[in-house]
Amino acid sequence: MKMVAEFKIHHRQILGPRGETLAPLPSFAQDSAEVLRMYEAMTLVRVFDAKAVNLQRTGQLGTYPSCLGHEAAHVGVGAAMLPMDVLAPVYREFGTQLWRGVTMTEILTYWGGDERGNDFAVPKADFAWCVPIATQTLHAAGAAMAFKIRKEPRCALAYIGDGGTSEGAFYEALNLAGSRRLPVVFVIVNNGWAISVPVAEQTAARTLAQKAVAAGIPGVQVDGNDVFAVREVVSGALEAARRGQGPCLIEALTYRLSDHTTADDASRYRSGQEVKHAWALEPLLRIREFLIRGAAWDAAKEHALLEDCAQRVDAAVTEYLAAPKPSTDAMFDHLFAELPAHLREQRLIARRYGSKSSGH
Amino acid sequence: MVEAIALAHGWEMQHDASVVVIGQDVGANGGVFRATAGLQQRFGKDRVQDTPLAEATIAGMSVGMATHGLRPVAEIQFMGFLYPALDQIVNHMSRMRNRTRGRLTCPVVIRTPHGGGIHAPEHHSESTETLLCHIPGIRVVCPSSPARAYGLLLAAIRDPDPVMFLEPVRLYRAMRQEVTDDGQALPLDACFILREGGDVTLVTWGAMTTETLRAAAELDARGIGAEVIDLATLSPIDIETILASVAKTGRLVIVHEAARNVGVGAEIAALVAEHGLYDLQAPIQRVTGFDTIMPLFKLEHDYIPGVQRIIDAVELTFAG
Numbered sequence: 128m129k130m131v132a133e134f135k136i137h138h139r140q141i142l143g144p145r146g147e148t149l150a151p152l153p154s155f156a157q158d159s160a161e162v163l164r165m166y167e168a169m170t171l172v173r174v175f176d177a178k179a180v181n182l183q184r185t186g187q188l189g190t191y192p193s194c195l196g197h198e199a200a201h202v203g204v205g206a207a208m209l210p211m212d213v214l215a216p217v218y219r220e221f222g223t224q225l226w227r228g229v230t231m232t233e234i235l236t237y238w239g240g241d242e243r244g245n246d247f248a249v250p251k252a253d254f255a256w257c258v259p260i261a262t263q264t265l266h267a268a269g270a271a272m273a274f275k276i277r278k279e280p281r282c283a284l285a286y287i288g289d290g291g292t293s294e295g296a297f298y299e300a301l302n303l304a305g306s307r308r309l310p311v312v313f314v315i316v317n318n319g320w321a322i323s324v325p326v327a328e329q330t331a332a333r334t335l336a337q338k339a340v341a342a343g344i345p346g347v348q349v350d351g352n353d354v355f356a357v358r359e360v361v362s363g364a365l366e367a368a369r370r371g372q373g374p375c376l377i378e379a380l381t382y383r384l385s386d387h388t389t390a391d392d393a394s395r396y397r398s399g400q401e402v403k404h405a406w407a408l409e410p411l412l413r414i415r416e417f418l419i420r421g422a423a424w425d426a427a428k429e430h431a432l433l434e435d436c437a438q439r440v441d442a443a444v445t446e447y448l449a450a451p452k453p454s455t456d457a458m459f460d461h462l463f464a465e466l467p468a469h470l471r472e473q474r475l476i477a478r479r480y481g482s483k484s485s486g487h
Numbered sequence: 488m489v490e491a492i493a494l495a496h497g498w499e500m501q502h503d504a505s506v507v508v509i510g511q512d513v514g515a516n517g518g519v520f521r522a523t524a525g526l527q528q529r530f531g532k533d534r535v536q537d538t539p540l541a542e543a544t545i546a547g548m549s550v551g552m553a554t555h556g557l558r559p560v561a562e563i564q565f566m567g568f569l570y571p572a573l574d575q576i577v578n579h580m581s582r583m584r585n586r587t588r589g590r591l592t593c594p595v596v597i598r599t600p601h602g603g604g605i606h607a608p609e610h611h612s613e614s615t616e617t618l619l620c621h622i623p624g625i626r627v628v629c630p631s632s633p634a635r636a637y638g639l640l641l642a643a644i645r646d647p648d649p650v651m652f653l654e655p656v657r658l659y660r661a662m663r664q665e666v667t668d669d670g671q672a673l674p675l676d677a678c679f680i681l682r683e684g685g686d687v688t689l690v691t692w693g694a695m696t697t698e699t700l701r702a703a704a705e706l707d708a709r710g711i712g713a714e715v716i717d718l719a720t721l722s723p724i725d726i727e728t729i730l731a732s733v734a735k736t737g738r739l740v741i742v743h744e745a746a747r748n749v750g751v752g753a754e755i756a757a758l759v760a761e762h763g764l765y766d767l768q769a770p771i772q773r774v775t776g777f778d779t780i781m782p783l784f785k786l787e788h789d790y791i792p793g794v795q796r797i798i799d800a801v802e803l804t805f806a807g
Contacts, residue, residue: 213555246588252555255587259578265544266579269551276507276533276557283551296574299544306539461585462624464592464647467676467723 134340136333139360140350144408146416153359155206159423165206165354166414166424167432169198172222173411174436175231176385178444179238183389187448189240192219196352196384199410200316202226203357203379207365208284215254215267215285220316223286227253231443232450241453242461261287261294264313268300271311271374282310282368284361290321292335301342301376308373312364315376316351318383319405323396339376351379352410384409455481489659491633491666492522492598495640496560498670500530503558506644508535509545510562510598519564520600520659546572546597550579553649554591560644563599566653567610572597573618580649581624596643601629601653602694602744604791606784612656613781614693614745619651620722620754626675627721629653631696633664635719638673645672653721655694662697676720678728684712687801688732690755691742692718695792699742702797711801721751729755730763737768738804744791747775769804 141150155161176195182188194201201222208214214227221234228249237244237256245255254270257263267285274281291297292315304311315335319326332338339346349360357379364375382405386393393402418424455477459470466474500506508523508530514537517524527535538545542563549559563569576597584592603612619627628643628650630636636654643650673679681696682703691699696717703713714732718724733739739759741752752773759771774792782790 215551242586243588245586246590251590254554254591257579259574262547262575262579265547265575266551266554268544269548269553270555271551272548273552273555273557295571296543296547299539299541299547302539302541303544303548461587461589463584469723469726 134337136336136346136348138348138350139356140353141355141359142353142413142417144413146413146420148417153355155358156355159421162414162418163423165202165358166411166418168202168205168222168226169354169411169414170432171436171439172198172201172225174433175221175225175440175443178440179235180385180389182235182444187239188235189238190388190390191238192388193385194219194221196382196405196409197316197318198222199354199414200314200351200357200379200381203354204284204314204361207358207361208282209365210250211281212365213252213254213267213270213281213283214250215263215270215283216256217263217286217288217291218256218258220286224253229253231440232446235443235447236450239447241450242457243453261291261296261300263287264297264300265303267311267313268303268309271304271309272307274310275307280369282312282365284312284314284365286314286316288321289315289317289319289326289335290324290329292338293329298338298342301339301344301374304374305342305344308371310368310371311374312361312368313374313376314361315378316381317378318381320383320387320393320397322387322391323393334378336376336378342376344374344376346376346378348378348380351381352408352413354410354414381410382408488630488633488636488654488662489520489522491637492640492654493524493526494666494668495637495644496523496526497529498668499641499644500526500534502670505556506534506558506560507552508560508562509538509549511538511540511545511564513537513562518562520656522598522654523562542568542571543575546575546580549595549597550575550583550593553593553595554583558594558644560596560598563597565611566599566601566613566615569599576625576649576651577622581622584648585624592647593649594647595649596640596652597649598652598654600656600659602655602657603781603784603787604657604694606787607656609783612784612787614743614776616653616721616745617750620751624648626650626723627653628675628719629655629693629721630719631655631658631693631717632662633666635673635679635717637666638671639675639719641670642672642675646675650675653693657694657697676723676725678725679717679719680714680728680732681717682713682715684714684736686712686736687738687740687804688714688716688729688736689740689742689797689801690716690718690729692721693744695742695744698792698794699797702794702801705794705798706801711805713801718751724755724758726755726758726762729759730766733759733763734766737766738801739767740772740774740797740800740804742774742792742797744776746778747773748778750775772800772803774800
């Protein structure tokens with residue numbers, strides 16, 4: 128039989144686990160200020176994340192999905208995007224969102240059970256967190272369609288997890304994006320686990336990047352703990368999409384060092400040995416080592432950065448905790464542009480009984 | 488009626504550059520029922536797009552387009568194929584405005600054929616509007632004539648929130664009427680009184696308006712004045728118009744093609760019981776499809792309520 132199609136999946140890595148450079152540095156990585164900016168963003172989100180978990184443990188936040196271990200993937204993507212691009216996140220990509228201007232207070236407000244956290248002051252056009260798995264990939268494709276129709280040089284970028292790649296919506300989005308050459312980039316954050324199900328039980332595919340092949344779009348794998356590689360590959364994909372060359376699927380290999388959420392206990396289904404091994408590959412370590420190798424970093428600077436991050440996080444927490452509970456009207460205020468009559472009546476009932484039942 | 492729907496699309500696309508039409512076979516083919524006939528030739532392939540054959544795609548991309556400045560009017564080819572799109576409708580389209588506090592909104596219209604009576608294959612004849620009416624944050628509209636299809640579709644496209652627009656297939660070709668293509672929208676969230684009468688109120692919508700008006704004419708010959716109300720917007724319900732009519736007539740019969748159990752008729756009956764019980768001189772009657780699977784077409788006219796069932800239900804309200 129003759130060969131009618133074949134494919135290769137490339138893997139990109141620039142930084143080794145001890146900060147050693149394995150490939151030529153892209154230009155942004157030769158700019159020490161820019162590297163520091165990324166390292167500071169990764170550190171901030173790690174400090175924030177630990178605080179958020181702590182807030183949940185002490186009853187001051189709802190269920191929270193930790194992003195521990197994802198900092199390079201998330202910040203690398205954030206740094207690759209332009210402000211005018213549109214992000215369609217899942218629910219864990221705080222590093223990208225903080226880079227794009229979402230505030231820590233907004234993140235806490237949403238995960239503290241208040242829709243006002245979704246009303247980002249910046250970036251106005253980004254999608255909100257998306258809990259129904261994979262559905263956001265179609266939103267990104269739709270937004271990209273709008274950009275394409277209006278001939279705007281903007282891209283949409285959708286995240287998805289490894290588990291999400293089993294969903295029909297994901298394949299539909301790839302198919303739509305490929306068939307219409309939409310300016311959209313899909314980033315799979317393959318952290319190894321969909322709650323308790325490992326990737327090997329999710330699919331027989333050797334890589335998740337190869338799922339691009341059936342959609343007729345490029346697929347590439349990147350070391351998701353390597354912020355340089357993530358930024359370089361995502362930048363390239365976004366620039367190609369912006370030039371009208373169509374979509375791309377990027378699989379970022381990383382590891383979920385935390386439980387799935389604060390409601391999960393990963394020790395029930397994975398070994399401590401595996402997690403210990405993953406810590407040796409974690410993303411902050413290698414960029415810090417890279418900075419130290421370049422004499423751009425030392426213990427005093429590290430200490431000062433951690434202090435600064437802690438202060439910024441504490442200020443956000445204070446602001447979050449000081450916000451009063453929304454009034455019961457919040458359930459009705461944005462249901463429709465104009466509230467229909469029967470809902471005005473229900474709003475009155477909520478006003479009458481709402482405050483009583485909540486103990487205020 | 489189908490030409491009126493195409494006219495409304497054309498008017499709005501001509502006057503609002505953000506309106507785009509998407510769906511399966513809506514382009515060169517003009518839709519399997521011809522509801523988008525000629526639009527792609529007129530407005531081009533960017534604004535009238537055939538999508539891949541995937542309903543979740545149609546609804547999901549509509550969310551993305553609508554939150555980013557477009558007004559998609561999407562066709563789902565038959566109501567039986569709507570269900571893959573429900574995830575997007577329930578989880579995103581209906582709640583985007585609410586969950587982002589108005590930052591992102593979904594001015595989307597999803598049009599889909601509704602009901603049976605045209606000898607169609609399996610899964611092509613259902614009327615499952617009740618599933619949609621239960622979802623907060625969306626409107627559900629069902630026109631009953633070419634003029635109302637034209638005016639209500641314009642209103643649905645102009646509405647800043649998502650609208651499910653259910654088009655009765657029995658009326659697509661059967662109902663013919665001159666429609667003035669003047670861009671005049673009709674109000675959403677409002678019933679239409681199709682016929683005035685003082686003795687009994689008949690509330691219905693969609694294709695069942697035909698049988699109900701016929702029943703009303705026969706009742707008239709027997710000296711019973713039936714007021715016929717076309718619900719038109721199935722969610723939210725314009726209960727004021729219905730209550731005012733019941734206050735006048737004292738009798739209420741609700742007619743719908745969809746199954747009875749937890750149907751829209753049950754909601755109307757409950758609202759009238761809550762707000763107009765003392766106006767009633769007889770128990771409310773419902774004339775509906777059976778709580779069975781919609782049969783294949785040999786039995787479809789035995790499933791869809793006929794004129795005699797409606798007349799008999801009205802007689803029951805006078806039997807006490």
